[in-house]
């Protein structure tokens with residue numbers, strides 16, 4: 001057990017997973033759940049609670065459609081509140097950052113349906129306005145319903161999605177690098193605003209994008225905003241090992257978490273990166289009680305809120321497969337092309353262990369909150385410490401079964417115990433999200449070390 005406390009480099013990093021909408025299929029109907037998810041006050045309250053508790057960052061997931069996975073209709077998703085509604089994450093995190101001074105904030109933005117210039121510009125703007133507290137959760141999207149909102153009949157296949165994402169990241173990073181850190185002079189005396197020799201065009205012509213550049217926003221304070229990724233397939237892990245500063249994941253057991261952690265860190269090392277510069281944060285949904293019995297009773301009451309069809313709707317949404325095609329009382333057949341590979345792996349592991357039918361999996365999945373940690377504050381701290389010491393985590397992405405109360409309870413009960421053990425900061429030492437996460441600021445040109453192609457870039461066009 002660790003007994004020292006270094007506020008500059010806490011051993012356990014904390015991120016919060018917060019929907020910009022109702023929290024989960026059953027979470028919104030919890031008696032203590034607030035219904036303010038369309039109001040600013042809801043998000044600013046949570047941001048302040050997280051900052052007081054020393055969280056590194058709050059992260060908002062996203063999807064660009066009302067899910068249509070169950071029976072091909074959006075009706076089940078609307079009926080049960082499955083992955084819908086969702087506010088645009090960028091204004092939500094901007095509000096949260098404006099209400100705090102240190103908390104990092106990250107928005108999910110897909111590489112599937114915008115141009116890199118849009119995202120590079122938006123993220124650079126955010127990072128400037130938030131004094132280096134911005135993060136980007138890079139997703140490739142996983143539902144046909146999303147593709148259908150952008151002129152496509154079907155989602156691209158996984159390899160094609162990652163190929164596009166790869167070029168997207170390379171162009172985005174080059175756009176951030178198109179301004180040198182010293183490009184703005186602002187010399188009122190001479191009237192010289194900036195140094196054109198420190199600003200470089202890209203002249204990128206690739207398979208998916210043609211971008212001349214330079215960007216219209218100077219290099220972000222963090223160099224690159226913190227890049228987050230949650231892919232679990234081999235292609236997703238490789239992508240994360242190259243580009244991500246933070247990896248989110250969820251696991252059905254400590255063993256699979258240890259294997260994933262070792263695999264992703266090894267992939268990063270194979271790319272010549274310092275594995276410690278990539279932080280892996282598995283999901284943890286904490287249910288805290290006065291003791292284990294009390295916490296289990298709370299969890300049981302939560303489980304009672306789940307309608308089995310709501311659970312099936314959630315599972316169909318995550319794997320993006322219409323489960324009504326299968327015998328609901330038979331086992332889950334092997335699925336070839338699934339939406340979120342990480343969630344599918346957990347389902348397969350659990351269903352095989354418990355020998356469940358599709359219908360039973362649905363019931364379990366609806367109540368399931370990722371990475372359940374149930375018990376007293378001290379039980380939960382013990383589990384977190386075990387995961388840290390076992391090489392399964394650099395911290396956790398805390399998911400709340402219901403909001404804002406479960407975050408309030410985590411902050412009030414679990415965080416003091418983690419601080420007592422010297423695992424969580426009592427104050428913020430860093431000025432930026434990168435510094436608080438213990439991550440180096442990328443030098444200009446870092447994209448060359450990250451990009452899958454090792455080809456050197458052609459010299460940029462000068463003005």
Ligand SMILES: Cc1cc2nc3c(=O)[nH]c(=O)nc-3n(C[C@H](O)[C@H](O)[C@H](O)COP(=O)(O)O)c2cc1C
Pocket residue numbers: 060061062063108110138139140141142158229230231232233234235236237248249250283339340341342343
């Ligand atoms: C914990 C976690 C959170 C995720 N959040 C999102 C999200 O907000 N939006 C999204 O489109 N995909 C999300 N995903 C999906 C992944 O980012 C990834 O795009 C998807 O799993 C497909 O890649 P893969 O096949 O490599 O896993 C999440 C996945 C996990 C495991």
